[in-house]
Every structure is written in structure tokens, then in C-alpha cells.
Amino acid sequence: MAIQRKKLAVVGAGFTGATTALMLAQKELGDVVLIDIPQLENPTRGKALDMLEASPVQGFDSQITGTSSYEDAEGADVVIITAGIARKPGMSRDDLVNTNAGIMRSVCDNVKKYCPNSYVIILSNPVDAMTYVAYQALGFPKNRVIGQSGVLDTARYCTFISQELNVSVEDVRGFVLGGHGDDMVPLVRYTNVAGIPIEKLISSERIEAIVQRTRTGGGEIVNLLGNGSAYYAPAASLVQMTEAIVKDKKRVLPAIALLEGEYGYDGLFMGVPTILGGDGIEKVIELDLLEDEKAALEKSADSVRNVIQIVNEG
Numbered sequence: 001m002a003i004q005r006k007k008l009a010v011v012g013a014g015f016t017g018a019t020t021a022l023m024l025a026q027k028e029l030g031d032v033v034l035i036d037i038p039q040l041e042n043p044t045r046g047k048a049l050d051m052l053e054a055s056p057v058q059g060f061d062s063q064i065t066g067t068s069s070y071e072d073a074e075g076a077d078v079v080i081i082t083a084g085i086a087r088k089p090g091m092s093r094d095d096l097v098n099t100n101a102g103i104m105r106s107v108c109d110n111v112k113k114y115c116p117n118s119y120v121i122i123l124s125n126p127v128d129a130m131t132y133v134a135y136q137a138l139g140f141p142k143n144r145v146i147g148q149s150g151v152l153d154t155a156r157y158c159t160f161i162s163q164e165l166n167v168s169v170e171d172v173r174g175f176v177l178g179g180h181g182d183d184m185v186p187l188v189r190y191t192n193v194a195g196i197p198i199e200k201l202i203s204s205e206r207i208e209a210i211v212q213r214t215r216t217g218g219g220e221i222v223n224l225l226g227n228g229s230a231y232y233a234p235a236a237s238l239v240q241m242t243e244a245i246v247k248d249k250k251r252v253l254p255a256i257a258l259l260e261g262e263y264g265y266d267g268l269f270m271g272v273p274t275i276l277g278g279d280g281i282e283k284v285i286e287l288d289l290l291e292d293e294k295a296a297l298e299k300s301a302d303s304v305r306n307v308i309q310i311v312n313e314g
């Protein structure tokens with residue numbers, strides 16, 4: 001049988017979804033189906049057509065289709081869910097929980113029906129809780145339900161470190177653990193520049209400032225934009241995760257995974273280092289944490305549990 005291109009569905013054709021669709025196509029990771037609600041069928045088709053018309057200029061052969069019908073996404077290999085409302089200045093991600101949980105359930109009913117074998121990556125906020133909602137609604141095995149937070153949070157962290165030291169971003173390595181909220185845990189002890197621990201390069205005061213800026217990195221963009229939240233770096237993060245899956249790269253990337261004993265948590269979805277490959281989350285990597293790191297992770301886990309409780313009560 002002829003080799004076929006991968007089929008990639010992006011649900012939600014707003015800022016993050018549209019940007020992701022374009023970046024996926026530019027990297028030729030597969031043909032992209034961009035889906036939004038029926039009331040936005042024409043704008044969604046228009047965005048997809050506009051992107052496709054960039055393909056001769058940029059030289060990519062991925063197809064991009066805009067639709068409100070999940071039938072067009074039938075059999076997708078990867079489904080990225082960005083559907084939902086975004087926060088505005090003065091709001092926390094958790095304020096979105098009730099609206100987005102309803103949207104997530106209705107989207108997942110369709111994904112389950114039309115893309116039963118897909119690997120699903122969740123972006124909608126509050127993303128740890130939304131990954132839990134998706135897992136319940138989809139009924140897929142845990143390796144196929146993956147939340148995006150850590151790639152983005154780590155990207156922000158590494159951006160700030162590279163700016164601080166005026167070195168290439170390519171040489172900065174780090175990890176952010178925990179929930180996607182203001183008490184996320186950038187792991188300073190596991191952060192280095194070309195192998196050199198950052199504690200040897202940056203003062204502890206400046207490291208603390210970078211950690212704090214990372215934790216509130218999403219809010220910093222929300223305040224600057226005024227009417228929505230970040231989308232370029234979130235889209236780039238989704239594309240890196242999709243690439244790891246469709247090319248079976250076995251990248252070591254942070255992702256929101258269902259923990260079943262790892263790090264001492266059971267039944268909780270939270271950001272941890274994983275191996276991301278052709279079978280989705282192929283492994284959760286467990287790091288030895290010091291007491292203060294464990295305490296910081298526990299604080300973050302507590303925030304995630306509180307939001308999940310709202311979901312369960314709602």
C-alpha cells in the first residue's frame with residue numbers, strides 16, 4: 001500500500017489553533033484539518049485557504065482544510081485541542097474551568113467517534129484539569145492523552161536564561177515541572193548551559209527573578225496583549241510535541257501525563273518529564289527531588305487538585 005501522509009486535526013481555529021495549523025504545515029508534518037464551531041465555518045475555511053495559498057511561496061505540500069465537520073478529520077493520527085475561551089487581564093487560567101470543561105467534553109465526544117485511534121494533545125486551559133476532562137471523556141489509554149504545558153514553560157525559562165547570559169538558546173537546557181499555574185516548578189538544579197550548571201553562571205538573586213518571571217510568563221503576555229493570551233510560543237510547543245509523535249523521535253519533553261505512582265502521585269494529571277514518541281507518552285521519567293523541590297511540586301499539585309475538584313463538583 002502506498003505510503004500516506006499523516007492526518008493532523010486542530011480543533012479550535014482561534015489564535016493558537018490557526019498558528020499551530022500553519023506551523024504544522026510549514027514543517028510538512030502532515031495534512032492539517034482545522035476545525036471550529038459551525039457559526040465560524042466560513043472564517044475557518046477562509047483561514048485555511050489563506051494558509052494554503054502561502055504554500056507555493058514557502059514550498060510546503062501539506063494540505064490545510066478548514067471545516068466545522070469532524071467527518072473531515074476522520075481517522076486523524078494526531079488531534080490537537082485548542083478549543084475554548086482564553087483569559088483576559090485580571091483573570092487566572094482557573095477562571096476558565098467551567099466553560100472550557102463543557103467545550104472539552106463536547107469536542108472529545110467527536111474525537112472519540114471520528115478519531116478513535118488518535119494521539120490527543122490538549123492545550124485549552126486550565127490545561128492540567130482539561131487533560132483530565134479529556135481523558136475521562138475519551139476513554140483512551142493514558143499514553144494517548146497528553147497535555148501541553150512544560151514545553152512552553154521551559155521555552156520561556158530558557159529564553160530568559162539565554163537573555164541573561166547573552167548566549168544561544170540552543171545551549172540552554174532546563175525543565176519545568178508541575179501544574180501550568182503560577183506555582184509551577186522550574187528545576188534550577190537540572191538547568192545548564194552547554195553542561196555548565198546555571199548556578200555557576202548566574203547569581204542566586206537573578207535565578208530567583210528568572211524563576212518568578214517564568215511562573216508568571218503567561219500572565220505577562222496576557223497583560224501586554226490586552227485581549228487574549230499567548231499563541232506563537234504555545235503553537236511552537238504543540239508542533240514540537242506533534243513532531244515527536246509523528247516522527248517517533250522519542251524526545252525527552254515535559255508533558256502533562258497521568259501519574260500513577262510516579263513522584264508519589266496517584267490519579268493526578270500534571271507536568272513531568274516524559275519520553276514522547278510514536279506511542280505518545282512512552283515513559284514518565286522520574287527524577288530524584290530534594291525536599292524543597294518536593295515541597296514546591298506538592299504546592300503546585302495542590303493547585304491542580306483544587307481545579308479538578310471544581311470540575312468534579314460541576
Ligand SMILES: NC(=O)C1=CN([C@@H]2O[C@H](COP(=O)(O)OP(=O)(O)OC[C@H]3O[C@@H](n4cnc5c(N)ncnc54)[C@H](O)[C@@H]3O)[C@@H](O)[C@H]2O)C=CC1
Pocket residue numbers: 011012013014015016017035036037040082083084085086087096100103106107122123124125126127148149152180228229230231234
Ligand atoms: N496550555 C497552554 O500552555 C496554553 C493554553 N492556552 C489556552 O488555549 C485555549 C485557546 O486559546 P486561543 O486560541 O488564544 O483562544 P481563541 O479564542 O483565539 O480561540 C479559541 C477557539 O476555540 C473555538 N471553539 C470554542 N468552542 C469550540 C468547540 N466546541 N469546538 C470547536 N472550537 C471551539 C472558538 O470559536 C475559537 O475560535 C484557551 O483556553 C487558552 O487559555 C493558550 C496558550 C497556552
Ligand SMILES: O=C([O-])CC(=O)C(=O)O
Pocket residue numbers: 086087093125152180217218219221222229230234
Ligand atoms: O496565560 C494564559 O492564559 C495562556 C497560557 O497558558 C500561557 O501562555 O502560558
